[in-house]
Amino acid sequence: MMGQIENCLGCKTLTGRINPPGGVIYEDDWWLVDHILPPIFIPGSVVLKLKRHCEHLAALNRSEASSLGPNIQSVSQVVQQVTHAEKIHVASYGEGVKHIHFLITPRTADLPASNIRLTLWLGFRRWLFKLKLSRREDPLAEVSELVNQLRFFITERND
Numbered sequence: 001m002m003g004q005i006e007n008c009l010g011c012k013t014l015t016g017r018i019n020p021p022g023g024v025i026y027e028d029d030w031w032l033v034d035h036i037l038p039p040i041f042i043p044g045s046v047v048l049k050l051k052r053h054c055e056h057l058a059a060l061n062r063s064e065a066s067s068l069g070p071n072i073q074s075v076s077q078v079v080q081q082v083t084h085a086e087k088i089h090v091a092s093y094g095e096g097v098k099h100i101h102f103l104i105t106p107r108t109a110d111l112p113a114s115n116i117r118l119t120l121w122l123g124f125r126r127w128l129f130k131l132k133l134s135r136r137e138d139p140l141a142e143v144s145e146l147v148n149q150l151r152f153f154i155t156e157r158n159d
């Protein structure tokens with residue numbers, strides 16, 4: 001891959017040095033979708049990432065930019081369909097991982113509404129996990145099933 005950055009998490013998943021659970025959900029010439037990496041607190045949370053290393057939306061080429069909106073829409077629809085989420089959160093911060101990517105997260109009825117409450121909820125879960133105060137297992141079987149469904153519906157949708 002041209003322009004790959006050695007320590008970039010986005011590039012590591014794109015080149016197979018790290019394998020997200022369930023494998024690739026969808027890809028076109030410019031974008032790729034896979035599941036978030038463990039520890040997994042919200043099964044069905046996926047990452048839409050640019051297939052080349054680039055850190056600024058302003059630097060997208062015309063094809064990357066024009067395919068972004070339709071991809072966000074179709075991935076959001078399929079995540080909603082499969083997880084029965086009440087709301088789909090789409091976020092791109094690019095602080096920890098600078099490689100352009102969008103987190104597409106199902107906010108189901110059992111999760112706190114509003115981005116601030118959900119962010120605090122996730123932060124608290126990660127903090128407990130880091131301190132080894134929660135002995136949770138990653139729901140990998142559930143994630144694998146969700147990824148299969150997401151792959152099926154997104155392929156069907158795009159045919």
Ligand SMILES: [Zn+2]
Pocket residue numbers: 004005008009010011012052053054099
């Ligand atoms: Zn990268």
